[in-house]
Amino acid sequence: MADLSINLAGIKSPNPFWLASAPPTNSGYQVQRAFEAGWGGAVWKTLGEPILNVSSRFAAISFNGQRVAGFNNIELITDRPLEVNLKEIYETKKRFPDRALVASLMVEPKREKWHEIVKKVEAVGVDGLELNFGCPHGMAERGMGSASGQVPALVEQQTYWVKEVAQTPVIVKLTPNITDITATAEAAVKGGADAISMINTINSLMGVDLDTWNPIPHVAGKGAHGGYCGPAVKPIALNMVAECARHPRIHVPISGMGGVSSWKEAVEFMLMGATGVQVCTAVMHHGFRIIEDMLDGLNHYLDEKGIASVIDLVGKSVHKYSDWGDLDLNYKVAARIDTDKCINCNKCYIACEDASHQCIDRLKDAGGKEYLKVREADCVGCNLCSIVCPVDGAIEMVEVPSEHPPMTWNERQAAIGVLASCNIDTK
Amino acid sequence: MNISLLDLKKNFQEVTAGLTDREAIEEANRCLYCYDAPCVKACPTGIDIPAFIKKIASGNLKGSAKTIMLSNPVGASCARVCPTEELCEGACVLNHSTKPIKIGHLQRYATDWAMRNDAVLFQAGKKNGKTVAIVGAGPAGLSAARELARIGYDVTIFEAQQEAGGLNTFGIVSFRLPRHVSLWEVNQVKRLGVDIRTGVKVGKDVTAQELLEQYDAVVLAVGMSKVPMLGIEGEELDGVYDAIEFIKETKTKPLTNRFVGKKVVVIGAGNTAIDGATCSVRLGAENVKILYRRTKEEMTAYDFEYEFAKQDGVEFRWLTAPKRIIGDESGKVTHVECVRMQLGAPDQDGRRRPMPIEGSEFFIRADVVIKAIGQTRHLDLIKEFGIEHDGGVVKVIGAHYQTSNPKVFACGDVIFGKGGGEAMVVTAAQQGKETAYAIHRYLTTLNETL
Numbered sequence: 001m002a003d004l005s006i007n008l009a010g011i012k013s014p015n016p017f018w019l020a021s022a023p024p025t026n027s028g029y030q031v032q033r034a035f036e037a038g039w040g041g042a043v044w045k046t047l048g049e050p051i052l053n054v055s056s057r058f059a060a061i062s063f064n065g066q067r068v069a070g071f072n073n074i075e076l077i078t079d080r081p082l083e084v085n086l087k088e089i090y091e092t093k094k095r096f097p098d099r100a101l102v103a104s105l106m107v108e109p110k111r112e113k114w115h116e117i118v119k120k121v122e123a124v125g126v127d128g129l130e131l132n133f134g135c136p137h138g139m140a141e142r143g144m145g146s147a148s149g150q151v152p153a154l155v156e157q158q159t160y161w162v163k164e165v166a167q168t169p170v171i172v173k174l175t176p177n178i179t180d181i182t183a184t185a186e187a188a189v190k191g192g193a194d195a196i197s198m199i200n201t202i203n204s205l206m207g208v209d210l211d212t213w214n215p216i217p218h219v220a221g222k223g224a225h226g227g228y229c230g231p232a233v234k235p236i237a238l239n240m241v242a243e244c245a246r247h248p249r250i251h252v253p254i255s256g257m258g259g260v261s262s263w264k265e266a267v268e269f270m271l272m273g274a275t276g277v278q279v280c281t282a283v284m285h286h287g288f289r290i291i292e293d294m295l296d297g298l299n300h301y302l303d304e305k306g307i308a309s310v311i312d313l314v315g316k317s318v319h320k321y322s323d324w325g326d327l328d329l330n331y332k333v334a335a336r337i338d339t340d341k342c343i344n345c346n347k348c349y350i351a352c353e354d355a356s357h358q359c360i361d362r363l364k365d366a367g368g369k370e371y372l373k374v375r376e377a378d379c380v381g382c383n384l385c386s387i388v389c390p391v392d393g394a395i396e397m398v399e400v401p402s403e404h405p406p407m408t409w410n411e412r413q414a415a416i417g418v419l420a421s422c423n424i425d426t427k
Numbered sequence: 428m429n430i431s432l433l434d435l436k437k438n439f440q441e442v443t444a445g446l447t448d449r450e451a452i453e454e455a456n457r458c459l460y461c462y463d464a465p466c467v468k469a470c471p472t473g474i475d476i477p478a479f480i481k482k483i484a485s486g487n488l489k490g491s492a493k494t495i496m497l498s499n500p501v502g503a504s505c506a507r508v509c510p511t512e513e514l515c516e517g518a519c520v521l522n523h524s525t526k527p528i529k530i531g532h533l534q535r536y537a538t539d540w541a542m543r544n545d546a547v548l549f550q551a552g553k554k555n556g557k558t559v560a561i562v563g564a565g566p567a568g569l570s571a572a573r574e575l576a577r578i579g580y581d582v583t584i585f586e587a588q589q590e591a592g593g594l595n596t597f598g599i600v601s602f603r604l605p606r607h608v609s610l611w612e613v614n615q616v617k618r619l620g621v622d623i624r625t626g627v628k629v630g631k632d633v634t635a636q637e638l639l640e641q642y643d644a645v646v647l648a649v650g651m652s653k654v655p656m657l658g659i660e661g662e663e664l665d666g667v668y669d670a671i672e673f674i675k676e677t678k679t680k681p682l683t684n685r686f687v688g689k690k691v692v693v694i695g696a697g698n699t700a701i702d703g704a705t706c707s708v709r710l711g712a713e714n715v716k717i718l719y720r721r722t723k724e725e726m727t728a729y730d731f732e733y734e735f736a737k738q739d740g741v742e743f744r745w746l747t748a749p750k751r752i753i754g755d756e757s758g759k760v761t762h763v764e765c766v767r768m769q770l771g772a773p774d775q776d777g778r779r780r781p782m783p784i785e786g787s788e789f790f791i792r793a794d795v796v797i798k799a800i801g802q803t804r805h806l807d808l809i810k811e812f813g814i815e816h817d818g819g820v821v822k823v824i825g826a827h828y829q830t831s832n833p834k835v836f837a838c839g840d841v842i843f844g845k846g847g848g849e850a851m852v853v854t855a856a857q858q859g860k861e862t863a864y865a866i867h868r869y870l871t872t873l874n875e876t877l
């Protein structure tokens with residue numbers, strides 16, 4: 001049994017799995033049920049001036065019959081009075097002193113508003129604060145959420161105001177609805193953030209009903225853009241975490257989220273630099289009980305790898321993530337088809353023929369039996385065939401030894417530059 | 428099934444192949460992960476089915492195997508022999524919309540992984556200084572031992588056979604349940620420090636009295652005994668077999684070719700009869716007939732077993748009872764004299780009583796007769812323990828599994844009453860677990876009152 005406990009900028013929790021600020025953390029009843037089930041921490045549903053919600057609010061994408069591949073909502077921050085939330089936070093922390101309880105906050109971009117709410121929530125014993133600069137709908141129209149979160153200066157300013165009074169660690173939650181998340185992440189760091197978390201939801205319109213022509217979801221026939229999350233957003237979230245993790249001026253811990261559904265994604269986020277993860281959609285889909293496999297699976301993974309503590313995973317893959325210009329141009333892989341495993345669906349053939357480099361041949365053996373073979377010399381190693389192949393292990397991407405030593409684009413450009421400046425006649 | 432007469436061993440290989448990785452992943456992802464799932468309630472051992480399936484989907488195979496084996500110490504065997512249509516799969520909510528999840532196959536997939544990887548799944552509890560003797564290392568005895576060891580008891584199992592596992596090791600045909608599966612489960616129990624003394628028959632090598640004196644509690648988990656006598660003429664002839672002994676030979680000795688080309692008659696229509704018949708087919712018998720004195724409706728074998736036997740080419744003769752077994756001068760079976768039956772009024776166990784039709788006698792040619800009309804009870808041993816019983820079925824108090832001697836508990840087939848359909852491995856396993864908890868309660872409260 002490995003040590004699963006983490007310490008994120010001074011916020012300790014017995015395991016790296018926190019509930020993200022969202023419907024599952026709406027009340028003391030829910031958060032306490034989650035803690036009973038084993039969750040290591042929870043970020044309370046965002047507190048602020050009470051708002052009004054609409055009905056309906058959620059929609060999801062089914063992908064080829066699998067429900068909730070992606071999830072979307074047009075819900076706002078908490079619709080319960082602040083006093084009620086504060087009372088329940090107090091009770092919850094008292095019952096579960098070993099768990100991380102973080103208050104998510106969102107108020108108008110005014111110094112006194114931030115000071116006021118920070119003091120109130122810290123008075124009831126939270127372990128940390130998470131500033132919601134991410135919500136993409138409803139609050140943004142009022143200058144809050146992602147409206148502040150998209151402007152680095154506003155992120156820095158508000159973080160600074162919070163830090164003026166905060167006694168507990170401050171996490172700034174970032175919106176992905178921005179061209180370069182490291183800009184706002186850096187602003188948060190400049191404002192004094194102790195940690196950053198990402199991603200909040202991505203602007204989205206889930207669909208249009210083919211019969212009524214209503215947007216999905218709709219409120220009395222009308223819709224508005226919502227926030228996208230769930231398994232489908234993991235690659236976007238993982239990239240943003242990794243970009244921040246490898247950024248030299250973003251040196252604070254990261255709480256990663258967006259599509260974490262099992263222990264596996266948690267491992268990925270942590271390897272890419274997150275100190276812990278937060279989860280919303282998977283719990284909305286299956287309930288708090290998913291934590292059991294998350295802990296069990298993570299434990300077995302660590303044991304199997306001989307890793308004593310989960311924090312030893314943090315950032316281990318970050319150095320492997322760099323810019324395109326730093327990739328070795330002379331490294332080459334090619335597809336190889338295992339005819340014993342191949343079921344002859346020809347999916348790889350047509351993919352390569354119509355959408356890649358026409359280098360799979362359809363051949364017949366001596367007995368007249370059809371088989372496929374990759375012309376390795378022509379294969380560019382794009383992976384497409386192995387991606388569409390339905391049989392595990394039927395197509396392997398094998399490394400082709402290169403005659404040339406490794407050279408990146410940047411090295412190549414530098415070399416050409418040197419050549420040019422030497423004024424050598426290369427013709 | 429294609430029977431090889433040259434390579435009999437091939438015929439005894441497991442009939443159903445395990446799921447491939449892809450099949451397992453696709454099936455696991457099809458499970459809805461129901462809350463308070465009906466499949467769990469339909470599993471006698473209450474395995475958290477959605478949880479173990481979710482773990483297959485997430486790639487946590489060790490966790491999956493652990494979830495299974497925690498609830499069911501013989502979960503790898505059960506994955507193969509449980510009548511899942513009647514249990515978990517029969518209750519799956521997807522019966523109503525698409526098709527039920529292949530729970531048994533997924534359970535096998537996860538436990539096969541644990542077997543292959545020699546995973547250590549459980550640890551013994553801190554020793555509490557108390558001792559329990561268990562008589563019989565079948566599913567019931569092993570389950571009780573596993574749970575008692577996890578709590579912290581010093582457990583000794585006495586097993587008459589040379590190997591542990593009970594009917595899982597010796598009685599259920601290899602092509603449904605290979606021995607190595609059962610022996611792996613035995614090993615899991617041994618790893619917890621349980622002392623399994625094989626080749627020791629209680630009542631002969633060690634007395635009941637000794638156990639009662641030396642241990643704080645005793646569990647009687649001896650199952651049932653031999654197949655009873657038919658009580659007809661010719662039963663002693665050469666070529667008449669007890670089905671359980673017959674199957675045991677195929678699981679313990681090199682396969683014999685003495686059945687190749689033979690005509691086999693199996694008497695009875697339960698699990699054992701089906702196993703005896705399909706075993707005969709696989710040993711190369713030319714023709715195998717099952718005689719049953721009632722009809723298909725009353726037979727206790729499950730539909731899937733019946734289908735399986737039919738696939739194997741086994742013929743069924745309903746409403747047919749043996750009257751006499753006839754042999755030649757050298758004492759070898761040649762024929763069975765049969766009589767046709769008809770069903771009369773229902774008897775005590777609710778099934779219609781079969782009655783012979785006078786003058787309907789006829790002969791069936793046979794070289795081999797396999798008796799599979801149920802099992803007798805370990806009466807002598809039960810008497811030696813001096814506990815109350817009903818015709819060899821040990822009486823226990825409700826869910827406490829305590830016999831008339833408060834120190835003696837009983838579980839598994841030894842308490843399986845008549846007319847209860849077919850005895851199942853999974854029920855024996857659950858009773859074993861509950862017996863362990865009952866003993867723990869008994870010994871703890873005893874301690875407190877002292």
Ligand SMILES: Cc1cc2nc3c(=O)[nH]c(=O)nc-3n(C[C@H](O)[C@H](O)[C@H](O)COP(=O)(O)OP(=O)(O)OC[C@H]3O[C@@H](n4cnc5c(N)ncnc54)[C@H](O)[C@@H]3O)c2cc1C
Binds near residue numbers: 565
């Ligand atoms: C042919 C056959 C096929 C079956 N098929 C299925 C099936 O497909 N699915 C299913 O669920 N169930 C099946 N069953 C039923 C199942 O095997 C039993 O219900 C189950 O094994 C009962 O477990 P148990 O531990 O009570 O008894 P057993 O498995 O009978 O184990 C009892 C053990 O006690 C030992 N023992 C007996 N007397 C003594 C003594 N005096 N001293 C020491 N040890 C002793 C025996 O050697 C044996 O190892 C089948 C049974 C048979 C006979």
Ligand SMILES: Cc1cc2nc3c(=O)[nH]c(=O)nc-3n(C[C@H](O)[C@H](O)[C@H](O)COP(=O)(O)O)c2cc1C
Binds near residue numbers: 045075135257
């Ligand atoms: C219905 C719903 C409501 C949400 N409300 C909030 C919120 O109040 N505050 C917040 O910071 N994030 C909110 N989020 C975003 C989540 O906290 C999280 O960042 C996002 O869902 C990505 O994680 P996931 O893929 O695990 O769902 C909400 C998400 C959903 C689906």
Ligand code: SF4
């Ligand atoms: S999930 Fe609950 S609150 Fe939501 S629509 Fe269904 S019944 Fe209503």
Ligand code: SF4
Binds near residue numbers: 395
């Ligand atoms: S896609 Fe895979 S299975 Fe299909 S033909 Fe190609 S190699 Fe064979």
Ligand code: SF4
Binds near residue numbers: 460461476520528530
């Ligand atoms: S009832 Fe069927 S779908 Fe539901 S959890 Fe059980 S196996 Fe899965």
